[in-house]
Amino acid sequence: MQPVLQVNNLTASYRKNRVLNNVGFEVQPGTLTAIVGPNGAGKSTLLKVILSLHPRIEGTVSFFGTTYEKAKSRIGYVPQRGTVDWDFPTNALDVVMMGLYREIGWLKWPSRLHREKAMAALEQMGMADYAKRQISQLSGGQQQRVFLARALVQDAELYLLDEPLAGVDALTEGAIMRTLKTLKDRGRTVMVVHHDLQTVEDYFDHVLFLNRTVIAHGETAHVFTKENIFRTYDGALRWIGEKFG
Amino acid sequence: MIGLSYNAQWVLLSTLILGMAAGTVGCLAYWKRQSLMSDSLSHAALPGVIIGFMVVGVKQLPVMIAGAAVSAMLGALLIQWIRGSTRVKEDAAMGIILSVFFGTGIMLLTFVNRLAGGSQSGLDNFIFGQAASMVQTDVWTMTAVALAVLVVAIAAFKEWKLHLFDPGFAQGLGLSNRRMNAIYVVMLVLVIVVGIQAVGVIMMSALLIIPAVSARYWTQSFGWMLILSALFGGGAGIVGTLTSTLGKGWPTGPFIVLAAVTWFVVSLLFGPGKGILVTKLMQHSHRKQLVSVHRTGSVKEYAE
Numbered sequence: 139m140q141p142v143l144q145v146n147n148l149t150a151s152y153r154k155n156r157v158l159n160n161v162g163f164e165v166q167p168g169t170l171t172a173i174v175g176p177n178g179a180g181k182s183t184l185l186k187v188i189l190s191l192h193p194r195i196e197g198t199v200s201f202f203g204t205t206y207e208k209a210k211s212r213i214g215y216v217p218q219r220g221t222v223d224w225d226f227p228t229n230a231l232d233v234v235m236m237g238l239y240r241e242i243g244w245l246k247w248p249s250r251l252h253r254e255k256a257m258a259a260l261e262q263m264g265m266a267d268y269a270k271r272q273i274s275q276l277s278g279g280q281q282q283r284v285f286l287a288r289a290l291v292q293d294a295e296l297y298l299l300d301e302p303l304a305g306v307d308a309l310t311e312g313a314i315m316r317t318l319k320t321l322k323d324r325g326r327t328v329m330v331v332h333h334d335l336q337t338v339e340d341y342f343d344h345v346l347f348l349n350r351t352v353i354a355h356g357e358t359a360h361v362f363t364k365e366n367i368f369r370t371y372d373g374a375l376r377w378i379g380e381k382f383g
Numbered sequence: 384m385i386g387l388s389y390n391a392q393w394v395l396l397s398t399l400i401l402g403m404a405a406g407t408v409g410c411l412a413y414w415k416r417q418s419l420m421s422d423s424l425s426h427a428a429l430p431g432v433i434i435g436f437m438v439v440g441v442k443q444l445p446v447m448i449a450g451a452a453v454s455a456m457l458g459a460l461l462i463q464w465i466r467g468s469t470r471v472k473e474d475a476a477m478g479i480i481l482s483v484f485f486g487t488g489i490m491l492l493t494f495v496n497r498l499a500g501g502s503q504s505g506l507d508n509f510i511f512g513q514a515a516s517m518v519q520t521d522v523w524t525m526t527a528v529a530l531a532v533l534v535v536a537i538a539a540f541k542e543w544k545l546h547l548f549d550p551g552f553a554q555g556l557g558l559s560n561r562r563m564n565a566i567y568v569v570m571l572v573l574v575i576v577v578g579i580q581a582v583g584v585i586m587m588s589a590l591l592i593i594p595a596v597s598a599r600y601w602t603q604s605f606g607w608m609l610i611l612s613a614l615f616g617g618g619a620g621i622v623g624t625l626t627s628t629l630g631k632g633w634p635t636g637p638f639i640v641l642a643a644v645t646w647f648v649v650s651l652l653f654g655p656g657k658g659i660l661v662t663k664l665m666q667h668s669h670r671k672q673l674v675s676v677h678r679t680g681s682v683k684e685y686a687e
Contacts, residue, residue, distance in 0.1 A: 189555060190554075191551060191554060191555075210555065210556075210557055211557075213555070215551075215552065215555045217549075217551050217552065221549070221551055222548055222549045222551075222552075223414070223547070223548060223549075226414060226547065226548045226605065227599075227602065227603050227604055227605050227608055228544065228548060228604070228605055229603075229604075232544075232605075233548070236544075236545050236548070236549070236552065236556075239541060239542075239545055239556055239558075240556045240557060242541075244539075244542060244558070245538055245539060245541075245542070247541070248541075272603050288552075
């Protein structure tokens with residue numbers, strides 16, 4: 139089967155520090171992958187580099203066997219919550235509508251059909267009651283759910299999410315994970331930058347251990363081992379001891 | 384418009400449209416968090432105006448506007464270059480460009496004024512603005528350019544919203560940040576260069592900044608903020624121009640700024656969104672509710 143995403147020999151730096159070194163991996167369709175690694179391992183940078191939001195020094199990236207430029211419309215990206223201006227005067231429904239902008243067409247106005255689509259996505263994320271609420275008045279978890287609803291309306295084949303579960307309440311975490319599983323069941327591919335090792339086995343069928351380079355990558359059942367966690371985190375986690383004794 | 388000459392009526396119309404365009408572009412600048420950018424670029428336009436005059440030798444608006452556009456653009460590029468390739472932060476870069484360009488402009492102006500004909504050409508008007516000095520062709524140029532800017536802002540409303548709110552996501556959808564930035568700077572420079580004759584390089588930024596800030600107090604929607612900002616800018620343009628016609632030789636710029644600021648104070652006090660009065664009233668009623676909860680000794684009433 140053709141991989142959804144193919145990364146070879148990727149190298150990138152951030153403010154003169156090399157954060158990614160010779161990164162290479164392949165992602166198969168219909169998988170739900172966690173990207174884990176310590177702070178500063180280059181997880182967010184990896185997403186940005188493969189999406190051409192951050193320059194790369196070396197390496198190749200291909201989506202569905204073609205370039206990012208050609209595959210753009212098949213990719214949905216959910217950035218970290220901190221990257222947007224939450225003070226901006228707009229409501230939840232408007233933000234979700236943004237996911238439809240390409241479908242609507244540049245310089246064209248949205249129709250009722252688009253609005254209904256956006257409402258349906260909000261409903262799926264349990265946010266229908268907040269459609270007209272200012273985004274600045276939503277809680278962190280609610281904001282994250284709006285972001286995910288925006289990704290949903292894009293109807294992409296590959297979703298890349300940057301720490302969607304960071305700082306959200308249990309309710310939101312449940313809603314987000316249910317949605318991601320539904321996407322996977324529909325044959326979509328999902329990659330998530332994740333920070334909580336304790337939930338990796340419950341939530342994801344694949345893991346990519348990253349610490350400036352790929353330490354291990356594969357099915358959770360095979361690669362989520364004590365050795366790999368140690369190698370990725372330099373043994374700096376107390377939790378490992380508790381879990382694996 | 385009774386009692387106003389034919390020319391004055393045209394001038395009034397053009398300052399209305401200029402104010403609307405400035406209010407709209409200022410709203411974009413506000414959400415780009417670049418209000419100071421408009422100030423730097425309007426000051427940076429001055430040397431171009433004077434050099435344009437020196438090249439032709441007479442006061443010919445199209446040439447001077449072109450000169451203004453070139454030097455404001457140069458200012459914008461220099462700010463970007465300083466920010467990108469040195470350790471200097473953006474606000475400091477803007478401050479440097481503002482003062483260096485304005486200083487150069489004043490120096491050139493002094494120089495030209497000493498030469499024959501310079502002082503009669505009304506070049507001084509470009510500093511504080513003199514709407515009354517505009518002739519028919521000036522009015523037409525200004526109105527046409529301002530209208531074009533308004534059209535671009537309105538036609539790409541949804542694109543501006545996306546670009547300002549979430550540039551990273553916009554890029555992913557294929558809306559190039561670089562292109563949007565370039566269009567934004569061109570719009571900003573265009574409004575500035577057509578506006579400086581009527582409003583002046585010093586006051587021009589006020590017409591860009593203040594209406595947007597006032598509009599923020601009245602609405603929670605980006606669309607309405609654009610519309611209100613345009614209306615407030617247009618209103619300030621008209622009121623300021625009218626007032627300046629009351630006295631002979633009164634500059635237009637300061638009166639436009641005064642009109643804009645007056646409305647800002649009204650917005651600050653009475654704006655339904657974040658106005659001081661409304662905030663105080665809400666705090667007051669909230670406190671009263673809490674007191675009544677306290678007295679009845681139950682939260683039942685409060686919950687209802």
